[in-house]
Amino acid sequence: MLNALRRVKYYRLYKKANFKLYVLDRAKKVGPIVDTDHALQNIFQWIEASFRATNDGGSSAYYTVGRGWKSSYPETTGYLIPTLYDYADYSQNSKWSDLANSAGSWLLSIQFENGAWQGGQVDSDIGERVFNSAMILDGIIECYERENDPKYLDSALKGLKWLVSCIGDDGVLSQHNISAGGSFDLLSLACMARAWQYLEGSEREDTLSEIRRSVSAHLELQNANGWWKRSNFDYSYPNTSLLHHLSYTLDGVLILSEILEDKSLEEVVLKSARKMLSMFEVNRKLPAFINEDWTPYFDLGDKQYSQCLTGYAQTSIVFIKLARLKSDKRFLNAAYKMIDILSSIGNRSFGQGGLDYGLAGSYPIFGNYQPFQIVNWAAKYHAESMLLLLNNSRSKKRAK
Amino acid sequence: MQNKFYLLAGNAYQKNAISFLRQSKEIGLELDGIILLSNVDSKRSFSKRLITKMKSMFQKLVDKVFFKAYLDFKNIEASWNLANANSWNLLNPHGNIHTNKGDIPVISLKEWSANAILKILPQGVNHYVAIYGGGIFSKEFVNIPHVHFMNAHMGKMPKYRGMNVLEWAILNDDEPYVSVMELNNAIDGGPVYFETRIDVSSSKDIFQLRKAGYEQCFRAMVDCFMLIKNQDVSGKEQDKGATYYYSMHPKIRHALINKLFSS
Numbered sequence: 001m002l003n004a005l006r007r008v009k010y011y012r013l014y015k016k017a018n019f020k021l022y023v024l025d026r027a028k029k030v031g032p033i034v035d036t037d038h039a040l041q042n043i044f045q046w047i048e049a050s051f052r053a054t055n056d057g058g059s060s061a062y063y064t065v066g067r068g069w070k071s072s073y074p075e076t077t078g079y080l081i082p083t084l085y086d087y088a089d090y091s092q093n094s095k096w097s098d099l100a101n102s103a104g105s106w107l108l109s110i111q112f113e114n115g116a117w118q119g120g121q122v123d124s125d126i127g128e129r130v131f132n133s134a135m136i137l138d139g140i141i142e143c144y145e146r147e148n149d150p151k152y153l154d155s156a157l158k159g160l161k162w163l164v165s166c167i168g169d170d171g172v173l174s175q176h177n178i179s180a181g182g183s184f185d186l187l188s189l190a191c192m193a194r195a196w197q198y199l200e201g202s203e204r205e206d207t208l209s210e211i212r213r214s215v216s217a218h219l220e221l222q223n224a225n226g227w228w229k230r231s232n233f234d235y236s237y238p239n240t241s242l243l244h245h246l247s248y249t250l251d252g253v254l255i256l257s258e259i260l261e262d263k264s265l266e267e268v269v270l271k272s273a274r275k276m277l278s279m280f281e282v283n284r285k286l287p288a289f290i291n292e293d294w295t296p297y298f299d300l301g302d303k304q305y306s307q308c309l310t311g312y313a314q315t316s317i318v319f320i321k322l323a324r325l326k327s328d329k330r331f332l333n334a335a336y337k338m339i340d341i342l343s344s345i346g347n348r349s350f351g352q353g354g355l356d357y358g359l360a361g362s363y364p365i366f367g368n369y370q371p372f373q374i375v376n377w378a379a380k381y382h383a384e385s386m387l388l389l390l391n392n393s394r395s396k397k398r399a400k
Numbered sequence: 401m402q403n404k405f406y407l408l409a410g411n412a413y414q415k416n417a418i419s420f421l422r423q424s425k426e427i428g429l430e431l432d433g434i435i436l437l438s439n440v441d442s443k444r445s446f447s448k449r450l451i452t453k454m455k456s457m458f459q460k461l462v463d464k465v466f467f468k469a470y471l472d473f474k475n476i477e478a479s480w481n482l483a484n485a486n487s488w489n490l491l492n493p494h495g496n497i498h499t500n501k502g503d504i505p506v507i508s509l510k511e512w513s514a515n516a517i518l519k520i521l522p523q524g525v526n527h528y529v530a531i532y533g534g535g536i537f538s539k540e541f542v543n544i545p546h547v548h549f550m551n552a553h554m555g556k557m558p559k560y561r562g563m564n565v566l567e568w569a570i571l572n573d574d575e576p577y578v579s580v581m582e583l584n585n586a587i588d589g590g591p592v593y594f595e596t597r598i599d600v601s602s603s604k605d606i607f608q609l610r611k612a613g614y615e616q617c618f619r620a621m622v623d624c625f626m627l628i629k630n631q632d633v634s635g636k637e638q639d640k641g642a643t644y645y646y647s648m649h650p651k652i653r654h655a656l657i658n659k660l661f662s663s
Contacts, residue, residue: 029470033479281646284477329571329652336649340476348470 011372012066017350021065024348025364031347036386039343042357043383044087044096046346047080049353050376051099057106061121062373063354065365071123074110076377077103078117078136082394083384085146090392097146104143107136108155115155115162119178130166130177133159134188137195138396144198145398153198160195163188164210171217182230183221184245187252189214190396193259197398215256219268226271227292240289240297242369243311246272250318254325255396266325273322276315277334285341286312288362288369299368306367309345309359312338313381320388339389342382401546403526403632404432405625407504408549409497410533411437417532418493420618421500427622429629434501435520436508437533480647491614514540521547528628530621531583542583542590549583550624552617556595557581558642561588566598566613567606568645571656576600578617580624582635589642591635594624606657 008014013022024030034042050069053060058072059080081100088096111117112128117136119129137159144152166175173188174181189211196207221229228249231241250269257265275294280286287296288308296305316335323332345363349356359378361370387393407424409417417434424431463472497506507520512534521527527547531537537549555565556577569576576598584590598616603609627633648656 024467024470027467028473029467030473030476031469032471033476278644281644284473330568330645333646333649333652336651337480340479340649341473344471344476 007366010066011064015066017352017355018066020350021348021355021365025366028364030341030344033340033344034347036339036343036390039339039346040087040090040383040386042343042346043359043379043386044091046356046358046374047084047376047379047383048099049356050379051103053354056122057102058122059103059376062361062370062375063358065355065372065374069354071121072106073121073376074107074117075119075129075132075135076375076380078107078132078139080376080380081139082142083380083387085142086387086393087383090387090390100139101143101147104140104147104152107140108151111155111159115158115160116176117159128162128176130163130173130175130181131185131188132178134163134185134191137163138191141191141194141198142394156195157198160192160199160207163192164207167210167214171214173214179230179232179234182232182245183218183228184231184248184252186215186218186256187248189218190252190255190259193256194396194398197259212260215260219253222268222271223292225292225294226275227290227294228272232289237289237297237299239292241292243286243288243290243308244314244369246276246290247311247314247318251314251321254318254321258395258397266322269318269322270326273318273331277319277331280315280334280338284337286315288367306369307363308367308369309342309361309363310375310378310381312342313359313378313385316342316385317381317388320385335385335389339382339385342385346382401524401526403528403628404521405429405629406433406435406521406527406529407431408435408529408531408534409437410535413532414497415491415493416614416618417497418495418500419491419615420530420532420621421497421504422493423615423618423622424625425502427619427626429622429625431504433520434497434504434506435529436497436506437512480649491611514544517541517544517547528625530625537583539585542585550580550593550621551583551590552578552580552621552624553588554578554598554613554617555588555645557588557592558638558640560645561642562645564648565645566600566610567648567653567656570600570609570660571652576613578613578620580620587644589638591637593633593635594620594627596620596623603660605661606653609660 011018013019050060053069054072056072058074058077061070061073061076063069081103084096084100088094110122116128117133119126119132137156140152140156144156166173168174172181173185193211196211199207228241228246231245231249236242250272253265253269257263276286279294285307287305288311289297289299291297298305300306316338319331319335323329342359346357346359354374358374359382361373361375362368365372384393407417407420509516523546525546529547529549531549531551541549555561555569557579560569566576577595578598579592580594581590581592598613600609600612603612
């Protein structure tokens with residue numbers, strides 16, 4: 001009871017907009033299903049608000065219910081960039097590419113001398129971080145490809161050099177990293193591979209060799225049943241996988257498969273994806289936290305679990321890619337359903353900029369992944385999944 | 401051992417059951433009995449039904465007053481299942497079980513349990529039961545050795561287990577099939593007694609397609625029973641490599657409709 005009252009006070013749930021959101025999630029009410037174009041407009045309205053909320057060119061990490069906008073988040077601003085450019089193409093509106101370019105410039109301004117970027121939000125004192133830097137690399141390379149400005153390539157190659165130096169003797173990216181690294185670093189390696197495409201000469205070969213070595217080491221984290229070790233924060237529920245990190249992992253492997261032209265990596269993803277497909281289709285939802293045997297972890301107690309909305313969006317991206325690679329429309333079928341769920345949850349307005357049309361860390365909002373926070377990375381991935389469906393998402397493989 | 405043949409009919413599947421009865425008469429299959437679940441289905445007490453009804457009305461009122469602009473997750477799921485929900489309306493046989501049964505004896509079950517089944521279907525005979533109702537059959541039912549619960553499924557096994565498999569097969573450019581299987585502990589995993597191609601060539605829209613599928617399923621069940629009766633065939637275990645399909649999203653279904661029916 002006391003905790004409930006603390007929660008009401010801290011998140012100001014007595015205010016109309018906040019209370020409405022809480023009640024809607026409690027009652028499991030969502031907005032009407034909308035078409036993709038409308039859903040994109042909704043989510044980009046929120047994304048735009050997240051940029052306006054900061055003064056520096058970055059996107060705010062999240063809006064906390066009752067507390068307001070957080071400061072800019074370099075990592076997620078970085079990987080928002082490709083999505084902004086893709087939406088500029090789709091909507092034929094250059095304001096989105098201008099926003100992306102401005103975000104890119106901001107990221108350049110906060111890059112460390114050694115090529116790394118910080119972890120956490122911009123006002124935190126977290127030092128250099130591997131995963132965060134790799135995600136930013138994706139955005140910087142996108143800026144280079146779109147703007148053709150060499151400053152971006154110089155920055156990206158500097159970042160790549162630092163990242164490669166972090167690969168340990170065991171092949172794992174445990175230094176300077178979130179939770180001492182994990183399976184999600186397969187996406188870090190995918191971003192590194194994206195930048196690697198611009199290297200030349202012996203440096204190109206040496207870097208590729210290091211990336212491949214690290215990929216092999218990380219692939220050892222997949223169990224025989226397709227579940228992944230170290231696919232959650234180390235401070236979270238032990239021996240569980242967070243859907244968000246699991247999806248980072250799978251998307252990373254697919255991108256690596258494309259860039260490195262290694263089709264065997266598709267089978268690695270399929271092993272996990274088939275389990276996720278049947279889990280989702282049978283239960284009509286996926287848990288935020290997944291046990292080693294692919295059963296849900298009941299984080300809400302009483303055989304109830306919360307859902308990770310970012311994880312849904314990322315899973316739908318993996319599914320769309322698999323549907324195309326393997327000509328298996330069951331994955332596309334499930335992706336459509338996940339996008340319906342996200343579009344409906346995101347089709348709600350509350351008269352409050354940070355809440356309107358945003359997607360929270362958890363559904364319901366009081367779940368255990370980023371509770372009461374409307375996060376910019378859920379918005380990014382939801383947008384990316386819809387743009388991918390519309391064939392408006394560029395490949396990470398360098399065009400010849 | 402002697403073989404006997406039955407129809408099991410639940411309330412929600414009366415149309416299917418009647419369609420099967422019609423087909424069995426046309427082919428000349430004599431059934432040994434019709435097992436009705438109607439008494440079991442309405443077994444809940446009046447007071448329980450009243451409470452459920454009142455809860456539902458209260459929920460509707462709350463939704464109308466407070467959540468008018470919003471949907472339930474169930475509404476979203478229902479939009480994925482639209483074609484399935486409408487499917488039952490495709491079949492429009494006349495009358496009911498009693499007006500269609502002819503001389504076939506009817507057994508009304510008061511209780512839905514393995515014991516109740518054993519009382520009416522004793523050992524010493526192989527009982528084959530075409531099921532149109534009863535929900536998911538638990539282990540206690542499927543493990544009765546002399547009672548074979550048979551289901552006609554619109555998919556070739558083991559490649560097309562699950563839902564909307566007629567549509568999925570056509571979308572995948574595979575021939576649609578109906579398989580008559582005995583129920584076991586795996587979903588759509590039982591031994592296959594009979595399979596045949598479904599002819600959908602004369603269907604002009606998705607609803608005619610599904611109707612054609614259903615009608616050929618009922619016919620396949622009858623043909624299967626005739627085969628067992630005349631040649632005493634038994635079921636063949638399915639090969640490994642099962643693939644499961646799930647309810648088809650409207651956008652995928654739309655792609656199928658465009659593929660099949662646009663000029």
